[in-house]
Structures are given as structure tokens and as C-alpha cells.
Amino acid sequence: xxxxxxxxxxxxxxxxxxxxxxxxxxxxxxxxxxxxxxxxxxxxxxxxxxxxxxxxxxxxxxxxxxxxxxxxxxxxxxxxxxxxxxxxxxxxxxxxxxxxxxxxxxxxxxxxxxxxxxxxxxxxxxxxxxxxxxxxxxxxxxxxxxxxxxxxxxxxxxxxxxxxxxxxxxxxxxxxxxxxxxxxxxxxxxxxxxxxxxxxxxxxxxxxxxxxxxxxxxxxxxxxxxxxxxxxxxxxxxxxxxxxxxxxxxxxxxxxxxxxxxxxxxxxxxxxxxxxxxxxxxxxxxxxxxxxxxxxxxxxxxxxxxxxxxxxxxxx
Amino acid sequence: xxxxxxxxxxxxxxxxxxxxxxxxxxxxxxxxxxxxxxxxxxxxxxxxxxxxxxxxxxxxxxxxxxxxxxxxxxxxxxxxxxxxxxxxxxxxxxxxxxxxxxxxxxxxxxxxxxxxxxxxxxxxxxxxxxxxxxxxxxxxxxxxxxxxxxxxxxxxxxxxxxxxxxxxxxxxxxxxxxxxxxxxx
Numbered sequence: 001x002x003x004x005x006x007x008x009x010x011x012x013x014x015x016x017x018x019x020x021x022x023x024x025x026x027x028x029x030x031x032x033x034x035x036x037x038x039x040x041x042x043x044x045x046x047x048x049x050x051x052x053x054x055x056x057x058x059x060x061x062x063x064x065x066x067x068x069x070x071x072x073x074x075x076x077x078x079x080x081x082x083x084x085x086x087x088x089x090x091x092x093x094x095x096x097x098x099x100x101x102x103x104x105x106x107x108x109x110x111x112x113x114x115x116x117x118x119x120x121x122x123x124x125x126x127x128x129x130x131x132x133x134x135x136x137x138x139x140x141x142x143x144x145x146x147x148x149x150x151x152x153x154x155x156x157x158x159x160x161x162x163x164x165x166x167x168x169x170x171x172x173x174x175x176x177x178x179x180x181x182x183x184x185x186x187x188x189x190x191x192x193x194x195x196x197x198x199x200x201x202x203x204x205x206x207x208x209x210x211x212x213x214x215x216x217x218x219x220x221x222x223x224x225x226x227x228x229x230x231x232x233x234x235x236x237x238x239x240x241x242x243x244x245x246x247x248x249x250x251x252x253x254x255x256x257x258x259x260x261x262x263x264x265x266x267x268x269x270x271x272x273x274x275x276x277x278x279x280x281x282x283x284x285x286x287x288x289x290x291x292x293x294x295x296x297x298x299x300x301x302x303x304x305x306x307x308x309x310x311x312x313x314x315x316x
Numbered sequence: 317x318x319x320x321x322x323x324x325x326x327x328x329x330x331x332x333x334x335x336x337x338x339x340x341x342x343x344x345x346x347x348x349x350x351x352x353x354x355x356x357x358x359x360x361x362x363x364x365x366x367x368x369x370x371x372x373x374x375x376x377x378x379x380x381x382x383x384x385x386x387x388x389x390x391x392x393x394x395x396x397x398x399x400x401x402x403x404x405x406x407x408x409x410x411x412x413x414x415x416x417x418x419x420x421x422x423x424x425x426x427x428x429x430x431x432x433x434x435x436x437x438x439x440x441x442x443x444x445x446x447x448x449x450x451x452x453x454x455x456x457x458x459x460x461x462x463x464x465x466x467x468x469x470x471x472x473x474x475x476x477x478x479x480x481x482x483x484x485x486x487x488x489x490x491x492x493x494x495x496x497x498x499x500x501x
Contacts, residue, residue, distance in 0.1 A: 025404035094338025102332060103339070174349070177342050207328035 037289065044283035046275055055283060061248040061264075063273070068280035070287055072248040076165070076258035077291065080240060081233040083169030083254065084176055089226055091173075092180030096222075099181070100188035101210050163245035166254045171239050176229035183228065187221030188214060220303055227299040234292050237262040261288045 011017060047055065051068060058069030191214050199209035215222070245257020246267060261284050272278040364379045371378030 022404045022408055025401050026408035028401050029405040091338045091342055094335040095342045098332075098335040098339040102335065174345055177345075181342060205324050205328035207331045208324065211331070 037286075040282055040286040040289060044279045044286055047279040047283045050276065051280075055280075056287070059248070059250055063268075063277050066274075066276050068276070070261070070284055072250050073259055073261040073264055073284060074287065074291065075250050076244065076260040077234060077262070077288070079165050079254070079258065080168040080172055080244065080260055081230060083165065084172030084233045085226065085230060087169060087173035088177045088180055088229060092177045092225075092229070093184055093222060095177070095181050096184035096188055097210060097215070100185045101214065102206075163243050164255050164257050165244065168240050168244040168258075168260070169254070171243050172233045172236060175236065175239060176232050179229045179232060180225045183225035184218070184222045187218040187225070190221075191217045223299070223303055227296065230295060230299070231292060234295065235262060235288070237266045241266050261285075261291075 007016065047068065051058075055068065055070050056074070057071055058067075059071040060067045060069050061072065062068070195213050195217055196209050199213040200206075204212065240260050241263040244260055244263055246259055246263060247257040248259045248264070249256070251258075265281055265284055265288075269278075269281050272281055364377060366379060366384060367381055368377065368379035369381055
């Protein structure tokens with residue numbers, strides 16, 4: 001077909017124009033990403049030359065002395081993201097299984113609406129709630145404590161949330177659960193009915209048919225939802241900034257304040273003085289990009305390596 | 317009811333209960349935060365909130381009109397730029413993926429045929445092959461037709477357990493008679 005008509009006639013009929021326009025827009029997507037990387041790379045040249053690889057392994061962040069190391073931020077980002085996943089994956093997948101397999105017919109219809117609007121739910125409102133929780137000491141001051149403890153106020157006896165890794169992890173978990181639930185539920189619902197029937201006909205219990213047949217069948221899609229959640233948790237800025245404590249330290253305890261890459265960029269970028277400081281922050285952005293890229297690559301690899309036949313359908 | 321069955325039923329009930337609990341927790345958190353926001357923020361919602369500009373610190377009144385209008389403008393601009401690029405980019409990437417997928421599918425089907433053939437030979441030529449094959453089929457039932465072509469299985473309904481067994485029994489391979497019967501020509 002393409003050989004029989006000349007380029008000009010195709011151009012006149014509009015096919016070729018449409019194709020070119022589409023191609024331009026499609027390449028924009030790739031080009032913008034490349035441009036982003038280039039800008040980050042170019043904009044951080046001073047810091048890259050000065051610190052080299054030690055930027056990744058030193059943990060001093062001292063704008064006054066001009067010493068910058070990214071390790072505490074990388075650590076904080078990874079810890080909060082994986083803590084969030086550790087909380088949200090069991091909850092999210094459990095909820096998705098319940099909604100897809102077991103819930104009475106009327107519940108999923110309402111939950112469908114909920115699970116579609118919940119991901120749009122602003123993260124900052126979650127963080128607002130936690131922040132106001134953590135700042136509310138017994139009527140005295142407005143300073144967030146850095147140590148968790150049980151506070152028995154006149155009005156309420158609640159665990160006063162401290163600003164630390166664990167709080168950030170919980171807030172992130174609340175934020176990413178909807179992604180896991182809504183995507184996993186869709187994937188579980190699209191597993192053919194016969195799969196369940198076959199398992200039940202062989203005498204498996206309801207849980208066995210779900211866990212050993214339906215979930216493995218939908219596994220690729222479920223893993224896709226988890227990685228979507230991971231990407232979101234890595235890049236989340238505002239909610240984490242509000243609750244992580246903003247202290248560039250590395251400590252094994254989850255109940256100590258920390259910092260994450262996105263948070264430090266949000267906090268300090270507008271107030272950075274001097275080229276080195278600014279370029280170090282830009283390099284942090286590059287680090288975040290690389291981190292996300294590597295983790296997503298590993299995730300893809302994991303899916304490919306563990307793919308079984310029969311679980312292809314949920315591939316996203 | 318054997319102890320084993322009782323245990324399995326217990327596990328089933330317990331795990332299903334846990335999924336229900338997980339669903340409850342996730343939805344409860346959502347409603348809690350929503351309720352918290354409405355309870356603490358609902359009182360300051362009035363007409364001025366949407367129409368007035370913020371007043372200096374310490375002064376009463378004022379609203380958030382600038383922030384609301386700003387959000388709307390931002391949304392509009394982002395949509396104008398993002399929607400065409402995303403839509404057309406998605407269209408192209410979908411087409412590329414489909415082409416890639418077709419190739420992949422053909423390859424996978426060849427591999428699956430290969431594998432099925434080898435498996436069948438191995439099973440049927442061994443002593444007690446028929447029994448082994450029955451066992452094997454039982455294990456394989458869940459993926460009965462996904463075996464042939466995964467994509468096909470996703471598109472069409474898979475075979476229910478009973479019919480899958482029948483299919484296996486009715487279609488012996490010419491060089492390996494199942495159950496000792498003579499093979500069809």
C-alpha cells in the first residue's frame with residue numbers, strides 16, 4: 001500500500017500529516033525525558049567535579065562549609081519507601097482480594113468509586129492530619145517532638161506521632177495503598193472465571209483457589225501495581241517533607257528523624273546560596289532520577305525472570 | 317472430616333477474614349482522614365473563603381481565592397500541554413507494543429508446542445506413563461489452555477476442569493497410544 005502511492009499523494013490525503021504529527025508528539029515524550037536528564041547532568045557539573053563519587057558515600061551536608069554528601073538522603077528515601085511498601089503491600093493486596101473475590105456484590109460498586117477517587121486524594125491532607133497530631137502537645141507548645149511516646153492528654157490519649165522515618169513510612173503507606181488496591185483489584189477481576197471453577201472443582205477451599213490459582217495468574221499485574229506504588233513512594237515530596245523530621249542523619253532506628261531527597265530539594269532549593277549548594281541540590285535530583293530508574297529496571301527484570309506461563313495476562 | 321481438611325478449612329476462613337480486615341483498615345483510614353478534614357476544616361468554609369484574598373497576619377477574614385484560581389490555571393495549562401502529548405504518545409507506543417507483541421506471541425507458541433511435545437513423549441514412553449500423565453494433568457489443569465498459547469488463554473475462556481481431562485483422554489498422539497489402545501491412523 002505504501003509503495004503504490006507516492007509520498008506527495010499520501011501527504012495530500014492527510015495520512016502522512018497525521019502520522020508525522022503523531023510521531024512528533026510521541027518523540028516529545030522521549031525527548032523531554034532526555035532533556036531532563038541532560039539538564040540535571042549539565043546543571044550539576046560543578047558539584048560532580050568537586051565531589052565525584054564521594055557525593056554518594058559521604059554523609060556530611062554542610063552548606064556553610066560547602067561540604068555535601070547525599071548518603072543520608074538516599075538512605076532516607078529508600079527506608080521510607082520500603083517501609084511504606086512493607087505496610088501497604090499486605091494491606092493493599094488483602095483488600096484487593098477481598099474486594100475482587102469475596103465482597104458481596106454491592107460493596108465493590110461503591111468501592112470502585114472510592115478506589116478511583118482515592119488516588120487523587122491529595123497527599124498533603126494526610127500529612128496535615130499527622131502533622132497536627134504530632135504538634136499537639138498537652139496544650140503547651142507548637143514544637144514537634146522527635147521522640148514518640150504515649151501522651152495522655154485531658155482530651156485524648158493518643159500516641160503522639162513523632163516526626164521520624166516511621167511516621168513518614170505510615171503516611172506514604174496511606175498514600176500508596178489506593179494504587180495497589182485499585183490496580184490489583186482490576187487485575188484480579190480480569191482472571192477468567194473458569195480458573196476459579198477448576199480449582200474449586202478439584203476440591204480446593206476458597207482461600208486455596210484464590211491464593212494458589214487466581215493470585216498467581218494475576219501476579220504480573222499485581223507486581224506492576226506494587227512498582228507503581230514504589231515509584232510514587234520514592235518521588236513523594238510534600239507529605240514526606242512535613243513528617244520526616246528534616247535532619248540529615250543516618251540511624252538504624254526507625255524512630256529517629258531523617259531526610260529524603262525530594263524533601264531536601266523542596267526545602268532548600270529556593271534558599272540555596274552559591275553555585276555549589278544549588279548544583280549539589282540538582283545533583284540530588286539526578287540521584288533521585290537514577291534511583292527511580294534503577295529500581296524500576298530491577299522491577300522489570302524481576303517480572304521477566306519470575307514470569308510463569310499463564311500469568312501473562314496482567315502485564316501492564 | 318479429617319484433621320487435614322479441618323485445618324485447610326480453618327486456614328481458608330482465617331485468611332479470608334484477614335483480607336476482610338485489610339479491606340476494612342484501608343477504607344477506615346480513608347474515612348478517618350476525610351472525617352478529620354471535614355470536622356476541623358469544615359467550619360472555616362464559607363463564601364469568603366472562595367472569593368476573598370488572604371488578609372495580612374493577625375487580621376480576621378479573608379480567603380483563599382488566589383490559591384484556588386492558581387490551582388485552576390495550573391490545571392488548565394497542564395492539560396493543554398499534557399493531554400495531546402500524552403494521548404498521541406500513548407497511541408504510538410501502543411502500536412509499537414502491538415507489533416512487538418505479535419512477534420513475541422508467535423515465538424512463544426512455537427516454544428510451547430515444542431515443550432508440550434517433549435513432555436508428552438517423556439511421560440508416555442516411560443513405564444506407568446498413563447498414571448503419571450493423569451497426575452500431571454491434574455496438576456496442569458489450571459493452566460490447561462494457557463499451555464498452548466498464553467495470549468490465547470487470556471483472550472478466550474480457558475477450559476473447565478472436566479472438559480480439559482476429556483480433551484487429554486480423547487486426543488492421543490499417534491506414536492504413543494494412551495491406555496494401551498491402538499492409535500488412530
